Amino acid sequence: xTYETPRSRLRPVEEALGALDEAERILLTTHINADGDGAGxxxxxxxxxxxxxxxxxxxxxxxxxxxxxxxxxxxxxxxxMGSDAGKDWAGAADLAVVLDTGEVPxxxxxxxxxxxxxxxxxxxxxxxxSPVPGISLRDPAACATxxxxxxxxxxxxxxxxxxxxxxxYVAILTDTGGFRFGNTSADAHRIVAFLLEKxxxxxxxxxxxxxxxxxxxxxxxxAALGELEVDPDGTLAWMTVPGGAFEETGAxxxxxxxxxxxxxxxxxxxxxxxxxxxxxxFTKVSFRSNGAVDVNALARRFxxxxxxxxxxxxxxxxxxxxxxxxxxAVRGAIRQGRGDV
Amino acid sequence: xTYETPRSRLRPVEEALGALDEAERILLTTHINADGDGAGxxxxxxxxxxxxxxxxxxxxxxxxxxxxxxxxxxxxxxxxMGSDAGKDWAGAADLAVVLDTGEVPxxxxxxxxxxxxxxxxxxxxxxxxSPVPGISLRDPAACATxxxxxxxxxxxxxxxxxxxxxxxYVAILTDTGGFRFGNTSADAHRIVAFLLEKxxxxxxxxxxxxxxxxxxxxxxxxAALGELEVDPDGTLAWMTVPGGAFEETGAxxxxxxxxxxxxxxxxxxxxxxxxxxxxxxFTKVSFRSNGAVDVNALARRFxxxxxxxxxxxxxxxxxxxxxxxxxxAVRGAIRQGRGDV
Numbered sequence: 001x002t003y004e005t006p007r008s009r010l011r012p013v014e015e016a017l018g019a020l021d022e023a024e025r026i027l028l029t030t031h032i033n034a035d036g037d038g039a040g041x042x043x044x045x046x047x048x049x050x051x052x053x054x055x056x057x058x059x060x061x062x063x064x065x066x067x068x069x070x071x072x073x074x075x076x077x078x079x080x081m082g083s084d085a086g087k088d089w090a091g092a093a094d095l096a097v098v099l100d101t102g103e104v105p106x107x108x109x110x111x112x113x114x115x116x117x118x119x120x121x122x123x124x125x126x127x128x129x130s131p132v133p134g135i136s137l138r139d140p141a142a143c144a145t146x147x148x149x150x151x152x153x154x155x156x157x158x159x160x161x162x163x164x165x166x167x168x169y170v171a172i173l174t175d176t177g178g179f180r181f182g183n184t185s186a187d188a189h190r191i192v193a194f195l196l197e198k199x200x201x202x203x204x205x206x207x208x209x210x211x212x213x214x215x216x217x218x219x220x221x222x223a224a225l226g227e228l229e230v231d232p233d234g235t236l237a238w239m240t241v242p243g244g245a246f247e248e249t250g251a252x253x254x255x256x257x258x259x260x261x262x263x264x265x266x267x268x269x270x271x272x273x274x275x276x277x278x279x280x281x282f283t284k285v286s287f288r289s290n291g292a293v294d295v296n297a298l299a300r301r302f303x304x305x306x307x308x309x310x311x312x313x314x315x316x317x318x319x320x321x322x323x324x325x326x327x328x329a330v331r332g333a334i335r336q337g338r339g340d341v
Numbered sequence: 342x343t344y345e346t347p348r349s350r351l352r353p354v355e356e357a358l359g360a361l362d363e364a365e366r367i368l369l370t371t372h373i374n375a376d377g378d379g380a381g382x383x384x385x386x387x388x389x390x391x392x393x394x395x396x397x398x399x400x401x402x403x404x405x406x407x408x409x410x411x412x413x414x415x416x417x418x419x420x421x422m423g424s425d426a427g428k429d430w431a432g433a434a435d436l437a438v439v440l441d442t443g444e445v446p447x448x449x450x451x452x453x454x455x456x457x458x459x460x461x462x463x464x465x466x467x468x469x470x471s472p473v474p475g476i477s478l479r480d481p482a483a484c485a486t487x488x489x490x491x492x493x494x495x496x497x498x499x500x501x502x503x504x505x506x507x508x509x510y511v512a513i514l515t516d517t518g519g520f521r522f523g524n525t526s527a528d529a530h531r532i533v534a535f536l537l538e539k540x541x542x543x544x545x546x547x548x549x550x551x552x553x554x555x556x557x558x559x560x561x562x563x564a565a566l567g568e569l570e571v572d573p574d575g576t577l578a579w580m581t582v583p584g585g586a587f588e589e590t591g592a593x594x595x596x597x598x599x600x601x602x603x604x605x606x607x608x609x610x611x612x613x614x615x616x617x618x619x620x621x622x623f624t625k626v627s628f629r630s631n632g633a634v635d636v637n638a639l640a641r642r643f644x645x646x647x648x649x650x651x652x653x654x655x656x657x658x659x660x661x662x663x664x665x666x667x668x669x670a671v672r673g674a675i676r677q678g679r680g681d682v
Contacts, residue, residue, distance in 0.1 A: 179520050179543060180519065180544060181544055185537065186534040189531070193528070202521050202522070202525040203522055206521035211606040213607055213608060215607050218566060218603060222563060225562060228560075228563070265554055266555070266556050267554060267555050290552075
């Protein structure tokens with residue numbers, strides 16, 4: 001079967017298309033610290049709107065992510081939220097589109113800029129307590145926000161400019177973790193098949209998205225691998241970013257991304273952890289589970305949270321102390337999951 | 342558009358189906374050192390044939406790959422080529438299917454076992470100089486041999502037992518490098534969409550296939566990252582597996598897999614290399630290119646070869662000497678590619 005937009009989305013898709021058709025000057029935004037889905041969906045929608053003769057700008061609460069800058073054919077697509085030019089542009093916009101979040105606090109300072117602007121929300125996250133008002137194209141069943149933007153373009157019958165195709169491909173690629181997370185649906189693959197036929201180049205786009213680590217990131221990985229430990233029974237593994245590693249390698253917080261997967265991906269491991277001191281006396285813990293253990297529940301005990309298989313916590317205590325407490329808590333959860341308590 | 346078997350394949354598919362229908366006792370094999378496509382295609386075909394009441398065994402020239410053992414619901418599906426039982430079974434088979442290679446030398450000792458057995462070749466590699474005779478379902482346009490086995494099952498109208506679905510998913514997953522290599526076609530995604538609907542679980546199968554590194558592999562990575570070097574202009578990066586690292590970490594040659602991607606994936610790098618001493622006085626070099634440089638040509642200068650973007654060479658000289666020579670050759674190729682010679 002070929003891809004078809006789910007029936008339940010057809011009406012919000014039509015509503016959103018209607019509003020986009022009527023608008024002339026459209027502001028696109030996404031959540032704080034845009035990821036591949038947020039940024040890719042913005043570029044996808046922007047490229048298509050520009051092709052239809054609209055005036056479009058991307059104005060985000062935090063800078064457009066540097067590693068995804070390759071998606072922008074022209075830097076002028078993006079404006080700085082804090083600049084006078086950005087404020088002026090936002091003030092004159094007749095429509096705002098909020099992508100990949102539907103929550104007011106998640107768009108930070110942009111919420112002030114679009115308070116009185118008619119708004120469309122396009123998002124695949126479950127609803128939260130502070131919804132952005134306006135036309136709502138939301139469906140948590142979509143693998144990515146990029147899927148919902150794809151539905152818009154499909155309903156409009158295209159066109160499919162190169163930058164739109166690339167943006168939507170990267171949105172789905174990243175939010176499905178390279179087609180491997182649980183949200184990777186048959187529809188996700190069908191949409192990607194379509195995007196490939198429209199010219200998306202998997203090899204090049206994968207490289208541009210992932211195959212581009214700064215050298216300092218590998219230096220940081222080396223330092224952390226030197227601190228890799230595994231419990232004797234092999235079910236719990238953890239790494240610690242050694243004190244001073246950021247200074248020595250020049251790495252930044254961005255370079256932490258993906259590190260916790262190394263302990264998690266070891267044969268037989270049920271829970272993988274990463275510890276690091278953020279500022280003196282504060283310890284960040286990343287939790288990853290391979291299934292049986294609910295690390296969201298664990299992270300909550302340390303004031304954090306997230307998902308059942310991926311969570312985090314920032315604890316105001318020194319690293320050594322936090323590490324001991326967390327390791328004990330995780331060992332308890334693993335034993336409990338196995339029924340030997 | 343939904344997936345359709347390319348017209349050019351319909352006739353060989355029918356021929357192969359006819360032969361499979363008539364046979365009762367079918368031997369499946371693949372090339373030396375089976376990879377995910379070879380092993381996954383074997384399991385996919387075996388599961389389907391068993392469902393149709395055939396007697397089936399997998400008999401490979403080298404052991405079924407341990408990391409892919411999860412694909413086998415029952416170890417008795419596989420027999421040892423060298424065992425009396427294996428020889429007896431092969432001797433009584435009335436059909437052999439050679440998967441993921443079409444070359445006699447690539448099936449090693451199995452070629453002797455099936456010399457007088459009618460044979461089907463199912464393969465997506467370009468033809469070589471020593472073809473296995475028999476019915477030929479070959480197409481280098483297929484993303485994986487798994488795609489051609491999929492065509493068989495489609496033409497037969499199924500059935501789609503769980504093990505067949507998983508085997509074919511893993512065949513395509515691995516041969517497309519997780520849907521990112523240049524052979525990742527729109528059809529590859531369409532087939533995978535179909536397999537997902539038949540029950541393939543992307544998250545679990547990805548983890549089983551890739552997220553399962555032995556601890557010693559991370560220890561080896563740590564040792565090699567300690568020897569990571571990058572030329573001042575950032576275009577050439579290389580790692581060296583330090584002498585003694587295999588002994589210290591307990592790692593094996595299998596654990597080398599993927600290491601060369603670390604230098605290759607650094608921002609700005611055009612060529613990534615991995616050096617290691619195999620036995621005293623022999624140096625193995627892995628070459629990876631990000632596009633402009635033809636590393637096949639480079640590897641050939643050192644007695645090796647492979648593909649334009651991924652090649653290797655085994656040189657009978659000490660590591661230090663080979664490394665200097667290779668680095669110089671690669672720097673020359675990078676300069677030449679840039680036009681400043």
